[in-house]
Amino acid sequence: MAIIEKLHVARFRNLNDQYLEPNKNINLILGSNGQGKTNLIESLYYLGHNRSFKTKNIKDVVPFDEDLVQINAIIDGEKITLNKSKSKSTIVIGNEKIISNSLLSQHLPTQIISPDRGFIVGGTPKLKRSYLDWGVFHNNKEILKTYKSYNKCLKNINAILTSNNQNHLDEWFSQFALLSVEISQARINYIQKLTKMLEERSLKKLESFVDSTKSLEFKLQTGWTKDVDGLNQNEIKQYLQSNKNSFIKTKHLGYGPHRASVDFYLNEKNEGFLSRGEQKKLSIVFWMLQVLVLAKENSAPVVLIDDISSELDQKKINSILDFLTNLNIQIFITDIGNKELPLDPKKTNIYHIKNGIIISV
Ligand SMILES: Nc1ncnc2c1ncn2[C@@H]1O[C@H](COP(=O)(O)OP(=O)(O)O)[C@@H](O)[C@H]1O
Ligand SMILES: [Mg+2]
Numbered sequence: 001m002a003i004i005e006k007l008h009v010a011r012f013r014n015l016n017d018q019y020l021e022p023n024k025n026i027n028l029i030l031g032s033n034g035q036g037k038t039n040l041i042e043s044l045y046y047l048g049h050n051r052s053f054k055t056k057n058i059k060d061v062v063p064f065d066e067d068l069v070q071i072n073a074i075i076d077g078e079k080i081t082l083n084k085s086k087s088k089s090t091i092v093i094g095n096e097k098i099i100s101n102s103l104l105s106q107h108l109p110t111q112i113i114s115p116d117r118g119f120i121v122g123g124t125p126k127l128k129r130s131y132l133d134w135g136v137f138h139n140n141k142e143i144l145k146t147y148k149s150y151n152k153c154l155k156n157i158n159a160i161l162t163s164n165n166q167n168h169l170d171e172w173f174s175q176f177a178l179l180s181v182e183i184s185q186a187r188i189n190y191i192q193k194l195t196k197m198l199e200e201r202s203l204k205k206l207e208s209f210v211d212s213t214k215s216l217e218f219k220l221q222t223g224w225t226k227d228v229d230g231l232n233q234n235e236i237k238q239y240l241q242s243n244k245n246s247f248i249k250t251k252h253l254g255y256g257p258h259r260a261s262v263d264f265y266l267n268e269k270n271e272g273f274l275s276r277g278e279q280k281k282l283s284i285v286f287w288m289l290q291v292l293v294l295a296k297e298n299s300a301p302v303v304l305i306d307d308i309s310s311e312l313d314q315k316k317i318n319s320i321l322d323f324l325t326n327l328n329i330q331i332f333i334t335d336i337g338n339k340e341l342p343l344d345p346k347k348t349n350i351y352h353i354k355n356g357i358i359i360s361v
Helices: 035-048 101-107 123-141 144-160 169-197 233-242 244-250 278-297 314-327
Strands: 004-012 015-021 028-029 068-075 078-085 089-093 096-098 110-113 216-221 261-266 303-304 331-335 348-354 357-360
Touching: 004 078, 015 123, 015 357, 028 314, 035 068, 035 078, 035 101, 035 110, 035 303, 035 331, 068 216, 068 314, 078 101, 078 261, 101 244, 110 278, 123 144, 123 169, 123 261, 123 278, 144 244, 169 216, 169 233, 169 278, 216 278, 244 331, 261 278
Parallel strands: 028 331, 028 348, 110 303, 303 331
Antiparallel strands: 004 015, 004 068, 068 078, 078 089, 089 096, 216 261, 348 357
16 A cells, blocks of 8 residues: 655756655645646645656656756655656665666555546547556566566567568567467456456445446447457467568557557447546546455555546545545545535645645645
8 A cells, every 4th residue: 555654846847856755545725726736736746656647758747947846755664765857767766776667566556536637438449558558467467577578569569560571570470469369358357357346346435426227338449440359369470470561561560459449338328429528437436446346455645636626526525535535545636626526624734835834734
């Protein structure tokens, strides 16, 4: 269970040397627009991923008059520091320099709910894969090796497809088929886990999001055409071999788990037919299921919710807070402060943020 015990945002956007000793349950950050609420949420996400959910460009997050980003924290008793400039990135956990971002995200898994990142239901396949694989990875850390091998294999295949020599393509296709099945299987297992949790009605507290009389379904599209069984290695291999010429023509492999997606259905109605509001609600249900699955396995993420009342009405805010408080996990919520939030004062720290300065109240 990840708990941020201390946080020092030394340099990040408009945050300069801000120290926080967060509550291990709820942290509410209040402030009007443009003061740094999203920046604080983004800095926490950054610490867990070594990247932003808002921008690919490091220049955007480096404070205007500086040349690097610096965030330090004590998480579950361990010191983590992140220093990053345009040319160099240094991550230290405990006394050890690490080079893999996945180690970082094991120390600080975060589940983020922010309009800047977008909603999973009705979202792009890329966004869907990113949330899905986040869950697959945190449920089964071993799978990372498979993802890495898969990406390497795909890169090799694409390199061969653009070259003049296709001699070794079949061998790579065999490996690709094997790794594809492993990834699709892991994704399906994970979706089954979420579905089971949904069926057990562990989400009673979230009834205002999805009415218990309605059926909610998530279906994996494995990334292959409809006539290929994504769990059948031989079928995949055959498909790849018999379509070799068309891949050579397009110079890349446009099928496979890197093109997978998840389809959402409410009462058998595809997500495309749902209203924006319904898509938002179902997204939150999906994210909360993801949190629940990890919480049950004692590896709950830190939940980050940006601008809570601009996204949700009072009833839904109440039920999501009730749900999360009951799980006893750490959450950071930002808000403009116009709505009354039902928070247990014993479990809550409240902060005000103005011009990037955070004050505990
Ligand atoms: N790289 C940066 N360096 C310094 N300030 C920045 C940087 N990027 C954004 N800001 C400032 O951060 C403020 C916006 O903060 P934000 O967290 O989005 O506000 P809000 O409280 O509305 O969520 C703006 O005043 C903007 O000028
Ligand atoms: Mg904001």
